[in-house]
Amino acid sequence: MNKLGILEGILFVVGDEGINLKNLCEVMNIDIEEAKELLLKLKESYESDERGIRISYLGDAFKLTTKEIHKEYYQKLVENPETNTLSPSTLEVLAIIAYNQPITRVEIDTMRGVSSNHIIRKLVAKGLIKEAGKSKMPGRPNLYRTTSEFLDCFGLSSLSELPEINDEITEEDETELFTSIYKETTNEFEN
Numbered sequence: 001m002n003k004l005g006i007l008e009g010i011l012f013v014v015g016d017e018g019i020n021l022k023n024l025c026e027v028m029n030i031d032i033e034e035a036k037e038l039l040l041k042l043k044e045s046y047e048s049d050e051r052g053i054r055i056s057y058l059g060d061a062f063k064l065t066t067k068e069i070h071k072e073y074y075q076k077l078v079e080n081p082e083t084n085t086l087s088p089s090t091l092e093v094l095a096i097i098a099y100n101q102p103i104t105r106v107e108i109d110t111m112r113g114v115s116s117n118h119i120i121r122k123l124v125a126k127g128l129i130k131e132a133g134k135s136k137m138p139g140r141p142n143l144y145r146t147t148s149e150f151l152d153c154f155g156l157s158s159l160s161e162l163p164e165i166n167d168e169i170t171e172e173d174e175t176e177l178f179t180s181i182y183k184e185t186t187n188e189f190e191n
Contacts, residue, residue: 003034003038004041004045007024007042010024010027011055011063011064013117014063015105015118015120015121016117016120016124017063017105017139018058018061019062019063021036023139024062039055043055051067052070053065053066053067054066074125090122090123093112093116093119093123094128094129094146096112097123097144097146098146098150099162099165101132101143101144101145101159102145104141104144105117120144124144126149127147128147128149128153129146130144130145130147131144146159
């Protein structure tokens with residue numbers, strides 16, 4: 001197996017959280033010296049002008065980051081109105097953060113059932129959420145919360161103005177769900 005490829009994939013998967021040397025060694029089943037050697041080789045390959053990312057060591061963790069030299073292009077992407085719309089999945093992540101802040105990416109992923117790493121990076125870049133410290137959970141993952149730009153974007157003066165969520169499902173709602181499913185399955189048999 002190509003260990004550089006595995007390392008690159010691990011750094012991509014951990015995203016903003018990054019991975020420390022000890023955890024990297026455990027995941028890849030290698031010693032610290034080999035891990036350092038692999039990180040150095042991958043870092044050197046990213047130093048080419050043809051690459052847009054690099055390996056950074058931030059907050060006791062290794063992570064993939066963009067190169068500072070390309071900042072103006074990333075800025076245009078974030079500021080462009082055509083790329084500045086919020087998809088339904090982005091709105092879902094934003095709502096989860098707004099109602100449960102501060103919250104970790106893992107907790108968001110658990111609620112959604114899918115990875116939210118890319119969406120969280122996008123929301124941070126847009127200034128709608130920000131890192132708000134570290135959790136006390138193992139690995140000390142980042143906590144995220146909404147920003148004042150979030151409030152401005154949605155015309156709110158404070159988080160207390162967020163609409164209440166009604167989680168209660170009434171018996172009538174359950175009956176409607178049952179009858180709509182029943183109708184769908186009976187229609188399938190009629191055709």
